[in-house]
Amino acid sequence: MFTNLDVVKVGIAQLDVAIHTQTIRTSGLGSCVGVVIYDESKQIAGLVHVMLPDSALSRGGQLTVAKFADTGVPALVEIMKKRGAIPFKLKAKIAGGAQMFKFTSNQDSMRIGPRNVDAVKDQLRKLGIPIIAEDTGGNSGRTIEFNPQTSKLQIRTVNQGVKDI
Amino acid sequence: MDIQQITSFHLDVLKEIGNIGAAHAATALSSLLNTKIDMHVPQVEMVTFNDMMERVGGAETFVTGIYLRIDGDISGGMFFIMPVEQANQLIRKLIHDETFNFAQSPSELGLSAMQEMGNILSGSYLSALSDFTSLKLYPTPPALASDMFGAIISIGLIEVSQISDYVIVIDTSIIEQDEKDGTEEVSGHFFLIPDPDSFSTIFTSLGVQ
Numbered sequence: 001m002f003t004n005l006d007v008v009k010v011g012i013a014q015l016d017v018a019i020h021t022q023t024i025r026t027s028g029l030g031s032c033v034g035v036v037i038y039d040e041s042k043q044i045a046g047l048v049h050v051m052l053p054d055s056a057l058s059r060g061g062q063l064t065v066a067k068f069a070d071t072g073v074p075a076l077v078e079i080m081k082k083r084g085a086i087p088f089k090l091k092a093k094i095a096g097g098a099q100m101f102k103f104t105s106n107q108d109s110m111r112i113g114p115r116n117v118d119a120v121k122d123q124l125r126k127l128g129i130p131i132i133a134e135d136t137g138g139n140s141g142r143t144i145e146f147n148p149q150t151s152k153l154q155i156r157t158v159n160q161g162v163k164d165i
Numbered sequence: 166m167d168i169q170q171i172t173s174f175h176l177d178v179l180k181e182i183g184n185i186g187a188a189h190a191a192t193a194l195s196s197l198l199n200t201k202i203d204m205h206v207p208q209v210e211m212v213t214f215n216d217m218m219e220r221v222g223g224a225e226t227f228v229t230g231i232y233l234r235i236d237g238d239i240s241g242g243m244f245f246i247m248p249v250e251q252a253n254q255l256i257r258k259l260i261h262d263e264t265f266n267f268a269q270s271p272s273e274l275g276l277s278a279m280q281e282m283g284n285i286l287s288g289s290y291l292s293a294l295s296d297f298t299s300l301k302l303y304p305t306p307p308a309l310a311s312d313m314f315g316a317i318i319s320i321g322l323i324e325v326s327q328i329s330d331y332v333i334v335i336d337t338s339i340i341e342q343d344e345k346d347g348t349e350e351v352s353g354h355f356f357l358i359p360d361p362d363s364f365s366t367i368f369t370s371l372g373v374q
Contacts, residue, residue, distance in 0.1 A: 011218075012214045012322075027225045027313070027315055028315020030315065030317060031316075031319060031320055031323070058328075059327055059328050060329050067326060098316065100317055101309075101310050112320075139310075140316075158227055
């Protein structure tokens with residue numbers, strides 16, 4: 001359905017913005033969360049592929065803002081404002097946060113999916129951005145693609161085919 | 166040890182680990198299937214997370230994966246990943262059921278066969294590694310999933326991603342020879358992803374600084 005449009009591809013722990021004739025996509029979300037923030041009036045959409053809930057988990061030198069929910073979501077909003085999005089018109093759709101493996105052990109990294117989802121929702125609430133639709137949790141990987149012209153988020157999984165939210 | 170301090174010499178040492186581990190696993194698989202299984206020289210590189218996705222043809226590639234965590238003297242994640250079509254063929258051979266398919270309501274028998282194979286392969290890989298380094302390794306029982314490669318492998322990047330944007334992966338692929346025409350195809354990848362703070366322990370155990 002989006003075949004005649006340019007696709008902006010966003011990798012893991014990255015963020016980017018698409019306008020008008022473009023769509024924006026990220027592939028193979030597992031425990032990661034894809035956060036789409038969009039302004040319908042300007043037909044502009046941003047996507048961040050979040051890996052971890054909180055930048056306080058970072059023990060390295062340099063901080064990659066798009067990796068964490070608490071830094072990635074605000075950073076995306078800032079970039080979108082610079083590209084002409086109107087702050088109070090922003091809405092969000094989110095997908096991901098699955099648990100890919102069922103382990104008996106109660107390890108923290110196994111619960112990372114739900115923690116990512118919670119952290120993303122926290123940030124969106126703080127920024128006053130309503131979540132219009134979500135497809136989170138479960139145990140399937142997801143590829144998502146957003147079309148700023150229709151504001152539809154297409155979600156593809158291996159076992160349940162394709163759906164729009 | 167800072168991940169940035171790792172030299173090409175260190176990577177060569179890690180290659181040896183991949184070699185020994187995967188050679189034992191390939192032997193185990195070979196006797197399990199009664200076919201000739203070979204392996205490639207291990208690739209050990211420091212790659213970005215997005216490069217990691219390209220290891221098995223992109224984040225969306227449909228694979229069957231076995232994953233376990235290692236604890237003990239060192240910690241990390243280990244995966245055995247097969248393109249789903251290869252995994253189907255393997256399990257069909259093992260359980261003598263030509264209809265088995267990971268993509269379409271796979272039978273319990275086939276799933277537990279795959280689980281058991283994961284046990285055997287990872288067990289032989291890790292016991293070889295433990296013998297070679299004299300390190301104590303305690304693996305969790307392997308867990309099984311069939312899905313997009315990106316979704317599966319990213320769980321192995323969670324620990325590393327708290328410290329770095331790069332991952333050191335010990336990647337050994339095994340190849341199977343077709344019985345009819347003798348052509349070779351990659352049938353699976355072992356990925357060993359040590360947690361960043363485990364590298365100095367590995368090198369010390371092998372007398373390398």
